[in-house]
Amino acid sequence: MEYNFFNHFIFTYLIVLIALIGWFSMMFIKGKRLIRPNKSKTGS
Amino acid sequence: MIASELLSVTDLDKSFYHRPILKDFNLQIAGGEIVAVMGRNGVGKSTLFRVLARISSPVNGEITFQGRSILKGPDSNRKGILYLGHAPGMYPPLSAVENLQLISAIYTSPVSQSEVKSALNRVGLTDQVNDPIKIYSQGMLQRLKLALAILVDWKLLLFDEPFTGLDAQGRKFTEMILADWKQAGRTVMLVTHDFEWSWNFCTRLVILESGIVQYDFSPSDNDFTDAENQFRKLIG
Amino acid sequence: MFVTRFNNRLRTGIIIMILLMIINLVNILFNSPLVPIQQWAQKIFYYHVPCAWVAFLSFFIVLIAGIMFLKTKNYKYDRLGLAAAELGTFFTVLVLITGPIWASAIWGKAWTWEPRLTTTFVLFLIYSGYFMLREFGGAPERVARYAAILGIIAFIDVPIIFISVRFWSPEVQSHPQVEMALQPTGIMTTFFFSLFTFTMLYFLMLWIRTGILSLKVKNQ
Amino acid sequence: MFLRLLKKDLLVEFRSREVSASMLTFGLAVIMIFSFSINISPDLFRRFAPGLYWIMVLFIAVLGLHRMFSHEKEFDTFSMIISAPVERGLIFLAKWVSGVLFLTVAEILITLPFLLFLQVGIPEQWVILIVIILLGNIGIMAIGSLVSGLAMRAKMSEVLLPILLFPLVSPQIIATVQATTAVFDGKPLASWQLWLNLMITFALVFGLAGYLFFEHITEE
Numbered sequence: 001m002e003y004n005f006f007n008h009f010i011f012t013y014l015i016v017l018i019a020l021i022g023w024f025s026m027m028f029i030k031g032k033r034l035i036r037p038n039k040s041k042t043g044s
Numbered sequence: 045m046i047a048s049e050l051l052s053v054t055d056l057d058k059s060f061y062h063r064p065i066l067k068d069f070n071l072q073i074a075g076g077e078i079v080a081v082m083g084r085n086g087v088g089k090s091t092l093f094r095v096l097a098r099i100s101s102p103v104n105g106e107i108t109f110q111g112r113s114i115l116k117g118p119d120s121n122r123k124g125i126l127y128l129g130h131a132p133g134m135y136p137p138l139s140a141v142e143n144l145q146l147i148s149a150i151y152t153s154p155v156s157q158s159e160v161k162s163a164l165n166r167v168g169l170t171d172q173v174n175d176p177i178k179i180y181s182q183g184m185l186q187r188l189k190l191a192l193a194i195l196v197d198w199k200l201l202l203f204d205e206p207f208t209g210l211d212a213q214g215r216k217f218t219e220m221i222l223a224d225w226k227q228a229g230r231t232v233m234l235v236t237h238d239f240e241w242s243w244n245f246c247t248r249l250v251i252l253e254s255g256i257v258q259y260d261f262s263p264s265d266n267d268f269t270d271a272e273n274q275f276r277k278l279i280g
Numbered sequence: 281m282f283v284t285r286f287n288n289r290l291r292t293g294i295i296i297m298i299l300l301m302i303i304n305l306v307n308i309l310f311n312s313p314l315v316p317i318q319q320w321a322q323k324i325f326y327y328h329v330p331c332a333w334v335a336f337l338s339f340f341i342v343l344i345a346g347i348m349f350l351k352t353k354n355y356k357y358d359r360l361g362l363a364a365a366e367l368g369t370f371f372t373v374l375v376l377i378t379g380p381i382w383a384s385a386i387w388g389k390a391w392t393w394e395p396r397l398t399t400t401f402v403l404f405l406i407y408s409g410y411f412m413l414r415e416f417g418g419a420p421e422r423v424a425r426y427a428a429i430l431g432i433i434a435f436i437d438v439p440i441i442f443i444s445v446r447f448w449s450p451e452v453q454s455h456p457q458v459e460m461a462l463q464p465t466g467i468m469t470t471f472f473f474s475l476f477t478f479t480m481l482y483f484l485m486l487w488i489r490t491g492i493l494s495l496k497v498k499n500q
Numbered sequence: 501m502f503l504r505l506l507k508k509d510l511l512v513e514f515r516s517r518e519v520s521a522s523m524l525t526f527g528l529a530v531i532m533i534f535s536f537s538i539n540i541s542p543d544l545f546r547r548f549a550p551g552l553y554w555i556m557v558l559f560i561a562v563l564g565l566h567r568m569f570s571h572e573k574e575f576d577t578f579s580m581i582i583s584a585p586v587e588r589g590l591i592f593l594a595k596w597v598s599g600v601l602f603l604t605v606a607e608i609l610i611t612l613p614f615l616l617f618l619q620v621g622i623p624e625q626w627v628i629l630i631v632i633i634l635l636g637n638i639g640i641m642a643i644g645s646l647v648s649g650l651a652m653r654a655k656m657s658e659v660l661l662p663i664l665l666f667p668l669v670s671p672q673i674i675a676t677v678q679a680t681t682a683v684f685d686g687k688p689l690a691s692w693q694l695w696l697n698l699m700i701t702f703a704l705v706f707g708l709a710g711y712l713f714f715e716h717i718t719e720e
Contacts, residue, residue, distance in 0.1 A: 008385045012324045034495045097583035101719040123585035131576030137516035150584045405667035416655045429713045444671035
């Protein structure tokens with residue numbers, strides 16, 4: 001029984017972790033895409 | 045500030061899809077002026093009218109009418125402005141008489157059946173006045189709007205393209221009624237593309253470009269050919 | 281990193297956040313007592329409850345941003361409202377996932393129309409509509425106003441929904457928070473630390489999201 | 501001024517009969533489908549009847565709300581009305597009251613067939629039932645007129661309206677269904693006083709919200 005409950009906890013933890021990592025990497029990609037045109041402007 | 049100043053627009057900003065249409069727009073209108081607002085398509089003439097009528101909300105700026113703010117004050121500060129847009133602005137299932145009665149009751153005060161009839165006569169609408177207006181042609185709807193302007197007691201009329209869709213007779217009626225208003229010293233702003241007519245009729249020509257008033261002619265002080273050349277250069 | 285101006289502060293923020301999250305996890309795993317009956321499943325609460333708290337905080341920020349936007353017509357508040365709505369929905373989804381995980385362990389069934397869960401679910405539905413309105417509302421100037429109003433209405437509706445659901449299914453009364461207070465004392469420190477961590481995490485995320493949204497406007 | 505606006509809404513509807521006719525025929529069609537698809541004993545059906553009744557009313561209301569601004573959109577009449585020197589909150593109140601009236605008219609003609617065709621029978625406390633139905637209509641239309649105003653200028657307003665409306669109106673539906681069930685079972689007022697209070701609160705809160713926010717909804 002205890003083992004089963006532990007599974008539930010790990011499951012929860014992983015879901016929160018994956019969601020957060022997903023969110024941050026999404027923001028990272030979005031931010032990069034937005035910063036690029038600016039960079040090319042200053043470069044030229 | 046002129047004593048007879050009726051409408052004052054200060055630093056007005058209006059954008060659409062985050063693209064600026066009016067930018068730091070300033071305009072003062074005195075009582076008794078007949079102002080033609082001109083400019084290229086999409087330069088913001090209709091938008092300006094809709095902002096002045098409080099149909100469209102601006103981003104920034106201040107508009108005062110008779111010395112009172114119509115952006116921040118109560119809705120009653122708008123009393124005296126009548127806006128006639130491209131669309132008729134009336135209820136398709138109702139007849140011409142009912143529409144005019146309803147809308148003038150909402151704008152100012154109820155009008156009698158005979159007043160409505162005489163207004164319709166003046167714009168040359170005599171048949172079909174009891175039919176629902178959804179079967180009307182564009183010219184008839186245009187005349188209907190004019191009839192509303194006769195019935196409602198306004199101090200500033202914003203008329204977006206008064207001549208679209210009208211036949212020769214309808215245009216003649218409209219011009220006659222506008223001339224009456226000019227005579228009576230009432231204030232009208234209209235959007236039009238007819239430079240020559242505006243020059244001969246209006247007391248002021250305001251030409252918009254890049255979100256501001258680019259040229260502000262007064263036909264009595266300016267030379268027609270000069271002004272027209274500048275106007276054509278802008279319109280292309 | 282992407283936002284050049286915030287480069288250093290952002291990097292510091294993220295590093296501190298990762299550290300906090302690790303400390304939080306260690307705290308939860310080793311530093312808090314097992315509750316007699318629920319045992320490990322109880323520890324789901326250390327994530328579930330902070331997520332719920334942050335989600336409601338976020339919707340509260342949507343409300344404030346909405347009021348401020350209608351007052352000032354400053355698009356700064358519109359972006360704040362959008363960012364908060366997105367994050368609120370994000371954490372709401374996490375609540376809606378972690379809730380049933382706990383429930384399936386303890387109650388034996390994943391979903392009951394428990395008041396808190398139901399209210400959260402209805403909020404999630406309202407905010408799905410909110411994003412559809414943002415998408416299909418037309419010109420952004422108008423949508424900003426509509427979204428502000430919907431954010432305010434949604435928040436006004438929350439207490440009414442909660443009351444109605446609560447009296448609608450009075451037999452279900454097992455609330456996480458209520459049980460929390462009955463448990464051994466060691467739990468509370470860990471719990472509050474987790475709450476703190478998630479609140480910090482939330483503000484970091486809000487800062488990043490609003491930063492990106494204003495960057496988008498500058499690029500246009 | 502409010503009466504002039506209301507008169508205008510009623511006259512337009514009286515001429516076109518679009519809202520009430522569509523609500524009425526749709527309601528009758530739904531009753532027919534109910535009787536075909538729920539093939540159980542009348543005793544059992546009586547237990548479901550309050551819920552089914554309010555499902556039907558909600559769908560009818562959505563149908564009517566779609567048409568609420570249709571005549572004002574066609575010839576841009578809405579611009580004409582909002583540019584008039586009229587307090588915009590009053591435009592909302594006129595829409596709300598006329599909406600309640602149309603819905604009630606449709607229900608007058610639908611409720612009896614619903615009770616008789618589906619063999620539910622008329623409950624003894626039918627006067628109280630009428631009061632509950634009226635209160636339900638007032639609440640649904642308060643938030644309905646508000647959301648209809650939000651969805652009016654949007655693309656896909658047919659989809660947006662129910663998506664926004666259903667979650668927001670959920671507490672009202674819970675309350676009305678509970679109250680209707682109580683009346684069908686002939687319970688005393690004290691046992692469902694709560695639902696009555698909730699319905700009144702809902703109507704007041706969203707009536708006020710609509711009155712205050714309609715100014716920001718109307719402009720394009």
